[in-house]
Amino acid sequence: MTRKITTLVSCLMVVSAVSAVVSTMSSASMILPVFTGTQTSASGSSGAGAISVSIGAKVIFTSSGSDSLTVESNRHLGPFTVILGGSTQGGEPCRSLGDASGTILITGSWHLVLATRSGLDVHEFLFLFTELHIECPNAAVKLLLVTGDVAGLITQKSGSTTAFQVSMATIDGEGRVQEYSEFENDAGTGVKTALSVKQEGGAAKAGFLESASNVWTFPSTTSIEK
Numbered sequence: 001m002t003r004k005i006t007t008l009v010s011c012l013m014v015v016s017a018v019s020a021v022v023s024t025m026s027s028a029s030m031i032l033p034v035f036t037g038t039q040t041s042a043s044g045s046s047g048a049g050a051i052s053v054s055i056g057a058k059v060i061f062t063s064s065g066s067d068s069l070t071v072e073s074n075r076h077l078g079p080f081t082v083i084l085g086g087s088t089q090g091g092e093p094c095r096s097l098g099d100a101s102g103t104i105l106i107t108g109s110w111h112l113v114l115a116t117r118s119g120l121d122v123h124e125f126l127f128l129f130t131e132l133h134i135e136c137p138n139a140a141v142k143l144l145l146v147t148g149d150v151a152g153l154i155t156q157k158s159g160s161t162t163a164f165q166v167s168m169a170t171i172d173g174e175g176r177v178q179e180y181s182e183f184e185n186d187a188g189t190g191v192k193t194a195l196s197v198k199q200e201g202g203a204a205k206a207g208f209l210e211s212a213s214n215v216w217t218f219p220s221t222t223s224i225e226k
Contacts, residue, residue: 033112033123033226034075042069042218049211053197057141059094062086082106089139097133113183124183125154125166141199148195150209151180161221166214
């Protein structure tokens, strides 16, 4: 009897130890990339691009300027503002709600995240949109409501210690497949990004963002640490 009790106790100890390890593993969180330094803001700009809808409208823009982001104390997220200039749909000017003709103001929050591509960890810059109202009074589609998130690959700009390049594109060049469409959250789980667009109150459709030469610049030396 004593031997049986000893064996049972030993088994329970092993089960307990395994459970503790599993519990520790499941509660472990992803170490997210962060911006180094103490700067609390950065300025941004970008070149031409487009917001397009699957089997729908395409709003193009020629430039972006006076963009800004704020860095919160954890160094991996904060609010952002992006201003798109020269915005048109089919040659007709567009604007965000309450803004000047041709101007689209995008606001929301940004996050530095990790993704795995070809077996390697890379850094991505995730934009989470506040609901965006785009008005194009004289175009075929007069109102678009854009929500969701979109990501781009972020890398230190060549030769710079303060600037970062963000690449956002579609794979087929027709606004149908977002090139960077998945990231890992702070629990290490893969998450898909998705922009959603409603045209004139219709059903939500997949949306896509292309934008060239996106650059964020900090006032002093900054890098990404992970």
